[in-house]
Amino acid sequence: MALLEGEHLTKRFGGVVAVDDVSFSIERGETVGLIGPNGAGKSTLFRLITGVHEPTKGQVTLDGEVITGLKPHQICHRGLVKTHQIVKPLEGLSLLENAAVGAQFGGRNPENPMERAHEVLEFVGLDHMAHDDPDELSVGALKRLEIARVLATDPEVLLLDEVAGGLDTDETEEIIDLIRDISDQGKTVFLIDHVMRALMSVSERVFVLDNGELIAKGTPTEIQNDERVIEAYLGDSAARDDIGTAAGD
Ligand SMILES: Nc1ncnc2c1ncn2[C@@H]1O[C@H](COP(=O)(O)OP(=O)(O)OP(=O)(O)O)[C@@H](O)[C@H]1O
Ligand SMILES: [Mg+2]
Numbered sequence: 001m002a003l004l005e006g007e008h009l010t011k012r013f014g015g016v017v018a019v020d021d022v023s024f025s026i027e028r029g030e031t032v033g034l035i036g037p038n039g040a041g042k043s044t045l046f047r048l049i050t051g052v053h054e055p056t057k058g059q060v061t062l063d064g065e066v067i068t069g070l071k072p073h074q075i076c077h078r079g080l081v082k083t084h085q086i087v088k089p090l091e092g093l094s095l096l097e098n099a100a101v102g103a104q105f106g107g108r109n110p111e112n113p114m115e116r117a118h119e120v121l122e123f124v125g126l127d128h129m130a131h132d133d134p135d136e137l138s139v140g141a142l143k144r145l146e147i148a149r150v151l152a153t154d155p156e157v158l159l160l161d162e163v164a165g166g167l168d169t170d171e172t173e174e175i176i177d178l179i180r181d182i183s184d185q186g187k188t189v190f191l192i193d194h195v196m197r198a199l200m201s202v203s204e205r206v207f208v209l210d211n212g213e214l215i216a217k218g219t220p221t222e223i224q225n226d227e228r229v230i231e232a233y234l235g236d237s238a239a240r241d242d243i244g245t246a247a248g249d
Helices: 042-050 072-077 095-106 113-124 139-151 169-184 196-202 220-224 227-234 237-248
Strands: 004-013 016-026 031-035 057-062 080-082 157-161 188-192 205-210 213-218
Touching: 004 042, 016 042, 016 057, 016 205, 016 213, 031 042, 031 196, 042 057, 042 072, 042 080, 042 157, 042 188, 072 080, 072 095, 095 113, 095 139, 113 139, 139 157, 139 169, 169 188, 169 196, 188 196, 196 220, 205 220, 205 227, 213 220, 213 227
Parallel strands: 031 188, 031 205, 080 157, 157 188
Antiparallel strands: 004 016, 004 057, 205 213
C-alpha cells in the first residue's frame, strides 16, 4: 500500500485553479521530486497535503487514513511535515531553541526536546552554532535549520519546498547530500526544486506540474524524454540541455 496518496486534489483561489485534479501515490521510503514552472501550483499542492489549505475537491491519505480536514499540527503528529519555501526561524530564539520547539510541539516523542534538538542540529551540521541566533546564518545554513526544525518532530514523511533555492553550487551539493542521508534513514521524501540537476540526482521518480495539472510522472530519464514536459515546462533548448545533463548523471 502506498504511504502517501492524493486523489483528485483541486484547489481554487477565486478564478485561479492552482491545483487541478491531481492524483498521485508515493511508496514508503521513496524519494520523489516535484518540478514545474513558477506558479504551477507546487507549493499549493504541498499545502493541501499538510493541511495548510483545505482542498476544494479531493483527499489525501497517509498510511491508509484520510488526513484531509486535519490541521497541520495534527498531521505533523501523524508523521508528515513540510519545510517553508520562505524559511521562517523563530526570531529571538537560538538555533537549539528553534529545533527544540519542533521537538516539543511537533514531536511524536517529546520526552527530551533539547537532546533531540542537539541530535538534529548535529545531523544537519549546525550543532557547533547551537547557541547562535538564526539571523547570523547564511542562506544555506538557514535552509539546514529549516530541515532540522522538521526533523526534530521525528517525521516519517518530509515535504521539502525548495530547500536548495537561492544556494550556490557547494551549498546545493551539501543540501543534496543531506537529503540523501535522510532518505537513507528510510524516510519518505517529497521535494520541490528548480535546481534540476540536484533534484534529478536524488529522486527515484519525478512528477511534473504545469498550470495546476500533473502532466507527467516517471523516472528522471523518462521525464527528460517526455515531449510534453519539454514543451510545456522546459521549452527552450538551454533548459532541455540542463534537464538532459541532469538526468544523464
Ligand atoms: N493563498 C493564495 N491565494 C490566492 N492565490 C494563490 C494563493 N496561493 C497560491 N496562489 C496562486 O496559485 C498559483 C500557484 O501558486 P504556487 O505558489 O502553488 O506555485 P509554485 O509552483 O509553488 O510556484 P513557485 O515555483 O514560484 O514557488 C499561482 O497562480 C498563485 O498566484
Ligand atoms: Mg512554490
